[in-house]
Amino acid sequence: MAIEEEDVRKIAKLARLDLGPEEIKLFQSQLVKILDSMAELSALDTDKVPPTNSVLGAVNRLREDEPKPFGEPERLLDNAPEREGPYFKVPKVIE
Amino acid sequence: MKQYEMVVGLEVHVQLGTKTKLFCSCPTGAFGAVANTHVCPVCTGQPGVLPVLNRAAVELAFRAALSLECELAEVSIFARKNYFYPDLPKAYQISQYEQPFATRGRLEFALKDGSSKSVGIHRIHMEEDAGKLLHAIGSEELDHSLVDFNRGGTPLIEIVSEPEIRGSEEAYAYLNALKAVLQFAGVSRCDMEKGEMRCDANISVREKGETRFGVRSEIKNLNSFKNVRDALEFEFRRQVEAVEAGQRLIQETRLWDAARQATFSMRSKEEAHDYRYFPDPDLLPLAAEAEWISRVKSGLPEGPVARRSRLIKDFRLSSYDCEVLTSDRALADYFEAAAASSGAESAKTLANLMTTELLGRINAERVEIADVPIAAPHLGRLAALVDKGVLSSKLAKDVFAKMWETRRAAEDLVAELGLSQVSDEGQVKLWVEEAIKANARAAEDVKAGKDRAIGAIVGAVMKLSKGKANPALVNRLIKEALGC
Numbered sequence: 001m002a003i004e005e006e007d008v009r010k011i012a013k014l015a016r017l018d019l020g021p022e023e024i025k026l027f028q029s030q031l032v033k034i035l036d037s038m039a040e041l042s043a044l045d046t047d048k049v050p051p052t053n054s055v056l057g058a059v060n061r062l063r064e065d066e067p068k069p070f071g072e073p074e075r076l077l078d079n080a081p082e083r084e085g086p087y088f089k090v091p092k093v094i095e
Numbered sequence: 096m097k098q099y100e101m102v103v104g105l106e107v108h109v110q111l112g113t114k115t116k117l118f119c120s121c122p123t124g125a126f127g128a129v130a131n132t133h134v135c136p137v138c139t140g141q142p143g144v145l146p147v148l149n150r151a152a153v154e155l156a157f158r159a160a161l162s163l164e165c166e167l168a169e170v171s172i173f174a175r176k177n178y179f180y181p182d183l184p185k186a187y188q189i190s191q192y193e194q195p196f197a198t199r200g201r202l203e204f205a206l207k208d209g210s211s212k213s214v215g216i217h218r219i220h221m222e223e224d225a226g227k228l229l230h231a232i233g234s235e236e237l238d239h240s241l242v243d244f245n246r247g248g249t250p251l252i253e254i255v256s257e258p259e260i261r262g263s264e265e266a267y268a269y270l271n272a273l274k275a276v277l278q279f280a281g282v283s284r285c286d287m288e289k290g291e292m293r294c295d296a297n298i299s300v301r302e303k304g305e306t307r308f309g310v311r312s313e314i315k316n317l318n319s320f321k322n323v324r325d326a327l328e329f330e331f332r333r334q335v336e337a338v339e340a341g342q343r344l345i346q347e348t349r350l351w352d353a354a355r356q357a358t359f360s361m362r363s364k365e366e367a368h369d370y371r372y373f374p375d376p377d378l379l380p381l382a383a384e385a386e387w388i389s390r391v392k393s394g395l396p397e398g399p400v401a402r403r404s405r406l407i408k409d410f411r412l413s414s415y416d417c418e419v420l421t422s423d424r425a426l427a428d429y430f431e432a433a434a435a436s437s438g439a440e441s442a443k444t445l446a447n448l449m450t451t452e453l454l455g456r457i458n459a460e461r462v463e464i465a466d467v468p469i470a471a472p473h474l475g476r477l478a479a480l481v482d483k484g485v486l487s488s489k490l491a492k493d494v495f496a497k498m499w500e501t502r503r504a505a506e507d508l509v510a511e512l513g514l515s516q517v518s519d520e521g522q523v524k525l526w527v528e529e530a531i532k533a534n535a536r537a538a539e540d541v542k543a544g545k546d547r548a549i550g551a552i553v554g555a556v557m558k559l560s561k562g563k564a565n566p567a568l569v570n571r572l573i574k575e576a577l578g579c
Contacts, residue, residue, distance in 0.1 A: 014369055016179055053172045053194075053374040059382040065113050065151035068120035070135030077131060079141070086130040087229065087241035090181040094230060094240075 003031045098303040099338075101331045102311075103266050103296060104217075104258035105323075107273060108251050109283045110224070110291040111155040117223045117250035118146030118189065125245035126289045138223075138248035140184030145377050148173075152250035153381065155282045156196060156221050157391045159252055162280040162398055163216050165200030167388060173221075173378040176370045181242050182225040192372040195220035196381060202256075203400075204272030205418070207264060214269055215257035224249040246290070252282075258297065258308065263327040270294065270320045271422065275399040278424040286463075287319055294323055299344075300334040309334070310344040314358055316351045326351040330358050402427055410434060410442035419450050425464035426454075429471045436475035437482075445478035447488075452495045468502045469495075477505040485515050489562050518565040520572070523556070526564060527572045530555035541577050549573060 008028045012019045019027065070076075073086075082089040116123055119137035137144045160167055174192040200216030226247035228240050254273065260266050274285045274292060285292040294317045299309035314330060317323045330349070337344055349358040397405070399421045406417045406427070421427045430449060437445045453474065457467065477494060480486045486494060486509065497508045509515050517523060530552050531538045540548035549570070556569045 010369075014177075014371070054376070054380055056379060059170070059380045060384070061147065061379050062150040062153065063120070063147040065115050065149055066120065067115050067122035069122060069133070073131050073134050076134055076136065076139050076141070084239075084241060086132070087243060088131070088181075090240050090242055092230070092238060092240050093181055093228065 003028055003035060007031075097339075099300045099331075099335045100303050101262050101327065102258050102299050102301060102308060103260035103262075103327060105256045105260065105266060105269065106295045106297070107254045107256075107270070108293040109159070109254065109277055109285060111152045111250040111252060112281065112283050113149055113151045113155065113250055115149055115151075116248035117149050117152050117221070119248060121248065123249050128245055130241075130243035130245060133245040134247070138184075139244050140186075146189060146375075148378065148381070149250060152221070153196075154391050155250075156219070156252050157383070157388060158280045158395055159254070159277060159282045160197035160200065160219055161388075161392055161395060162276050162282070163197075163200035163202055163219070163254070165197035165216055165219060167383040168194055168196050168198065170194065170380045170382050171196035171220075172380055173375045174372045175375045176222075176372055178370060180225070181240060182228050182247070184226070184244065184247065188223060188225065189375055189378070190222035190372075191220035196383065202269065202272055202276065204268050206268055212265060212268070214259045214265075217255045217257050219252050219254050222251050222253060223247070224251050258299075263324040263331070266296065266327055267320055267324045270323060272399075275422060275424070279396060279399045279402065279421075279427075281396055293317075294320075296323055296327060296330075298327055298330050298334070300331060300338065309338075310346050312344070312346065312358070313348045314351055315348060315361070318353070322351055322353055325353070325356060326358055329356060333358065399424075399427075406430070410439055410446075412442060412446050416443075416446040416450060419454070420446065423464065429464055429467070429474075432471035433475035433478070436472040437478040438475075441475070441478040441482040444481050445475060448474060448478055448481075448491065448495065452492060456499060468500075469498045470502075473498060473504050480505055480509065484518060484565060484567075485509065487516050487562065487564075487566055489557075490514055490516060493562070514563065516565050517560060517563045518568055520568065523560070523564050523568050524572055524576075526556045526559045527552075527569065527576055529559060531573070531576055538577055541573075542579065544579075 005024050005028055008019070008024050008031065011031075012024070012027075077083045077086070077088065080088045110123075113123060115121060116138055119135050121133050121135050121138055123133070125133035137146060157167065171191055172194040173189050175187040176190045176192070177187045179186050195218045197219040198217070200219070201213050202216060203211060203213045206212055224246050226242050226244040228242055229237070230240050231237055256269065260269055277283050278285055283291055287293070296314045296317060297311045298314065299311035301307065301309045312330060312334070314326050317326055334344060348361045350361050351358050403414070403417045403421045406412055406420060407414060412420075419426075420430045426449075430445070433445055433449075434442050453467070453469070456462075457464065474495075477486075477491060477498065480494075481488060481491045494505055494508055494514060497503075497512070498505060501508070534552050534555055537548045537551040541552070552573050553566070553569055556564050556573070557566075
């Protein structure tokens, strides 16, 4: 299966990875191998096999709608690289 | 010029009225709270946490689907929608993609001309809300952005209509009908100002008679139903002008700017999104088991259409009155609570007071029905006082205003202010005689058969009695005095 450098760049961009030219070549060859392995699976006839969404076999694990405040939001803010007052602080984003 | 038609599909996000978030036990309803006080490790995406689905959220979502006549999927799947944005702490949103919980429903509603329209519901899926970004504090633009995750993880459903809406008025009517259905089913309060109901619109144009679709644009930032209507009108004109000028439209996302009454292209969004959806391995499939669904169905409150028919039947109200009273569940509940104390025989007077005085005040002062200072039973008794002849409808308006200001019962105010209608014949006769003397010309006209001239004399009696004379009695006594 063909994967071009352009595809690797796009995937890297989606994953917010900054890859150098050498790395792009490296991952290109690795991704080709991964897709080739997947192609082997594609050779199987799966027309009558339902898609696997979960391997556990169980459904409907639900929780009752009862509020249980975490109580320590400060600890979450302290985990952030930067904060300002009660906010998480991030580089400017404007759509 | 050729004739064009507008083709619209609406995507409506509705916040489910649960006490807790979709996948964690953080309380919802943090609108206006201090930032990041309704958060926990799950909804801030800390490493190693697991989501657990909220039963009440699922049941409210099922209610919405049942109210919109959807087919419920036997099994639906939660999927990860992957993208990086600071309002999304996990870098993916838990949503539903290939297997949403509901498909193929419909919503029927009345249009202004009285005709009925049915719009298909393509699908409904459940998802969690993102956090809120702050780019400015007041008017001061920040050189960074701030994130508040209080809203993050709030349960939403997205209701996607078929592209079967054919104009801005239809879109407006669809949204009002949708809101009523969801409110009546107890799915959501749909308070747009709190972001509990949000709408994106897909719109394209085509020549009348054409069956293929034109190139659509998706309009975002529509904060009110009025914005939706205005934006669709603007976008329709823009697209028609472009087509007429021979330009090629591009599929794009556009933002509505209410201040400038125009849509603008969001260039940053033109780069096609690649969300790489896949089933979330942290969540089990959701099975709509028959027994569970029938339990949800039996707990479903009466919908607006059924409620309307019942009000017409039980209270002998006009269909217009019932249309207004059932436009909002809180309003319909208020009416029924008030009617319980007015008695069914005063329901018409009560409905009049509500559609004129009450809704007038509510709209003028922009208050919620829940915050109306007049308790429903109090308004019911005001209507009863009118029907018993204690108050004229003019005096009822004055008492209504006092009730709104003081929160007190109608009877107390009537007694205290001496407002009750005067039906004492002797007293009214004195006013009538005085009024006839002062309006000799009008009296002659009435005698000569000009019935309308009686208005001047009635007006004079009302002035003398400070509005308290019983109008029916006044009319009768004037006619008697003038021998007609």
